[in-house]
Amino acid sequence: MNAPITIDTPRTRISALATDHTALLLDYRLRNRDHLAPSEPARGAEYYTEQAVASRIAQVEAEAEAGSALHLAALDRASGQLVALCSFTNIVRGPFQACHLGFSVDHAHEGSGLMAEVAGAGINYVFDQLRLHRIMAAHMPRNERSAGLLARLGFEREGYARSYLRINGQWEDMVLLSLVDDRPGA
Template sequence: MLAYQMANKEHLAPWEPIRDSDFYTAESCRRRCESAYQAFIDGTAVSFIALERKSNKMIAGCNFTNIVRGPLQACYLGYSVHQEFEGQGLMHEVAQAAIQYAFGELGLHRIMANHLPSNLRSQKLLGRLGFEREGYARAYLKIAGKWEDMVLNSLINSEG
């Protein structure tokens, strides 16, 4: 995970919150992995990573966070792909498998995914995955140190 984050530090910076230097340490990665595991045990999040077969290095990540049960049965989707593998359909493959898990194993009804208006790659990926645009939120998330607008999208489980 640390190698993935270091290799993609600049690549992912325009789409993520500002990260302090501690974020890029082995100890910080260990704490985040422990936190992700605990969130999985608690039923509030699920995180996936994709590994390259020949090198076993991390090449993509996909997660479902803020899982809400009760009448909502929903979560948020987040993802990133290694810059070396961008544009090859890998993120589509990973996200598609993860969505099947969220709708099947987790029994969720709704997955929400938001993106910056300028992030055309995410817009295209979400469209290919079947997400529909639902709205536009002004000053929604602090990305790269600035409050940014976001395009709001969702995917509904047609079988549940």
């Protein structure tokens, strides 16, 4: 995972989240604070500072170096603005060869198919380059947009977990899904 990553999609240029994204990530967090709050852990004011963003990016880079996660930033080709994030975390090797998918999209691009474009490109990279076999995801039962996105990407429901994640200060149930690379030779 140490080689530079560049993935071009019709509307974005995707790369591993890195130090040079600090200002872009801070801007993304500030622009999308209210939009993302209902589906993320509760965030204090310090989360929305340059220092917190720089610290998070240092952590992300260390995870990438260790091979335990890949955090992707999608920049709009026209404006250069960060418009989506797609993360593959908790990467496990050995007989499991799996990870967890997390994602968010800028409020201005919600419903445009951009997240499917970005997540699809990331998934292809994870299967083709990292050679993982399973990607797991979860969404709150009431989050129809995430449910629809994951279905379009080919994820299949595997279960339901009660009181699974603490989101916006409350324990939330989650629908559990996965996508398995069943291509010949995978």
